[in-house]
Amino acid sequence: xxxxxxxxxxxxxxxxxxxxxxxxxxxxxxxxxxxxxxxxxxxxxxxxxxxxxxxxxxxxxxxxxxxxxxxxxxxxxxxxxxxxxxxxxxxxxxxxxxxxxxxxxxxxxxxxxxxxxxxxxxxxxxxxxxxxxxxxxxxxxxxxxxxxxxxxxxxxxxxxxxxxxxxxxxxxxxxxxxxxxxxxxxxxxxxxxxxxxxxxxxxxxxxxxxxxxxxxxxxxxxxxxxxxxxxxxxxxxxxxxxxxxxxxxxxxxxxxxxxxxxxxxxxxxxxxxxxxxxxxxxxxxxxxxxxxxxxxxxxxxxxxxxxxxxxxxxxxxxxxxxxxxxxxxxxxxxxxxxxxxxxxxxxxxxxxxxxxxxxxxxxxxxxxxxxxxxxxxxxxxxxxxx
Numbered sequence: 001x002x003x004x005x006x007x008x009x010x011x012x013x014x015x016x017x018x019x020x021x022x023x024x025x026x027x028x029x030x031x032x033x034x035x036x037x038x039x040x041x042x043x044x045x046x047x048x049x050x051x052x053x054x055x056x057x058x059x060x061x062x063x064x065x066x067x068x069x070x071x072x073x074x075x076x077x078x079x080x081x082x083x084x085x086x087x088x089x090x091x092x093x094x095x096x097x098x099x100x101x102x103x104x105x106x107x108x109x110x111x112x113x114x115x116x117x118x119x120x121x122x123x124x125x126x127x128x129x130x131x132x133x134x135x136x137x138x139x140x141x142x143x144x145x146x147x148x149x150x151x152x153x154x155x156x157x158x159x160x161x162x163x164x165x166x167x168x169x170x171x172x173x174x175x176x177x178x179x180x181x182x183x184x185x186x187x188x189x190x191x192x193x194x195x196x197x198x199x200x201x202x203x204x205x206x207x208x209x210x211x212x213x214x215x216x217x218x219x220x221x222x223x224x225x226x227x228x229x230x231x232x233x234x235x236x237x238x239x240x241x242x243x244x245x246x247x248x249x250x251x252x253x254x255x256x257x258x259x260x261x262x263x264x265x266x267x268x269x270x271x272x273x274x275x276x277x278x279x280x281x282x283x284x285x286x287x288x289x290x291x292x293x294x295x296x297x298x299x300x301x302x303x304x305x306x307x308x309x310x311x312x313x314x315x316x317x318x319x320x321x322x323x324x325x326x327x328x329x330x331x332x333x334x335x336x337x338x339x340x341x342x343x344x345x346x347x348x349x350x351x352x353x354x355x356x357x358x359x360x361x362x363x364x365x366x367x368x369x370x371x372x373x374x375x376x377x378x379x380x381x382x383x384x385x386x
Contacts, residue, residue, distance in 0.1 A: 144319025218267020
């Protein structure tokens with residue numbers, strides 16, 4: 001049931017607006033009133049409203065002041081401003097400050113109802129987006145408080161707000177992508193795209209087209225123009241996973257993109273400016289790859305402004321109990337089950353195992369245990385299904 005707050009100093013106008021909105025039975029609105037700006041702001045801070053219809057000219061605190069203060073305090077309510085003395089400049093100012101729309105007094109009935117419906121629809125979309133982002137954020141949450149992981153979290157907090165390039169190293173399945181995601185989510189680029197490229201999964205003859213795009217007709221199967229990952233990640237983050245598997249030819253072009261902040265599509269002649277933050281990851285020893293002429297040293301130095309080494313699961317076994325609880329919760333949510341418990345001896349058995357597949361292997365084992373075991377997972381279950 002959407003909640004609407006009417007912030008208006010004239011009781012007669014509040015009554016008219018309330019009656020109009022109450023008549024819209026399909027909207028099923030809960031309506032509250034505030035007789036001035038100060039009371040309105042207090043109610044906005046104390047409760048969650050979907051929409052505020054706010055007059056501008058009011059005693060104690062005018063509507064623009066209410067709007068500004070609400071936005072500064074993080075109030076998520078959608079604002080529609082109303083004024084009998086409206087001007088184009090005032091409407092523009094209100095919009096710049098975060099108002100959804102601006103109505104003249106007395107408002108046209110149809111315009112008012114359309115605005116209210118659209119504002120509530122927009123508010124629902126914002127809520128859904130926020131919910132989805134929260135789910136995505138939880139999916140890529142870094143679980144654990146071992147010294148090794150705590151050090152990585154500390155580095156992320158310092159590095160994320162900058163545009164410094166980061167090279168993430170570590171064995172397969174250790175969580176390098178999670179580090180990259182956290183760097184993006186905590187950066188100033190978080191509202192833009194996080195674009196991932198698995199360099200090991202793309203054939204060497206296609207990697208350049210994947211990264212930089214291509215023009216129509218540039219090669220046999222290029223039946224239309226294609227925008228590459230660099231352009232897709234504009235103003236956001238480009239994550240080059242397993243960069244140690246990239247061809248030397250593609251490495252040279254990536255180096256140029258990093259040096260000059262521009263790319264050229266395959267088969268194209270025009271330089272295209274790009275503004276992306278590049279984060280790279282690898283499970284290889286790039287210094288060894290450089291010594292054996294399989295990786296460019298100049299590209300390595302461009303990528304490794306900050307190096308984050310992700311430990312294997314064997315090096316952070318203190319985190320296993322917390323990881324197991326997280327994975328059990330995930331499996332139960334995905335399948336609609338009641339969450340299964342695991343006893344202390346079973347956890348000790350998991351901590352004593354040699355995790356060559358790291359966190360990815362642990363996730364698979366926990367899912368297997370959740371499926372095959374009874375309500376409480378014991379040591380015998382671990383020994384049977386590990």
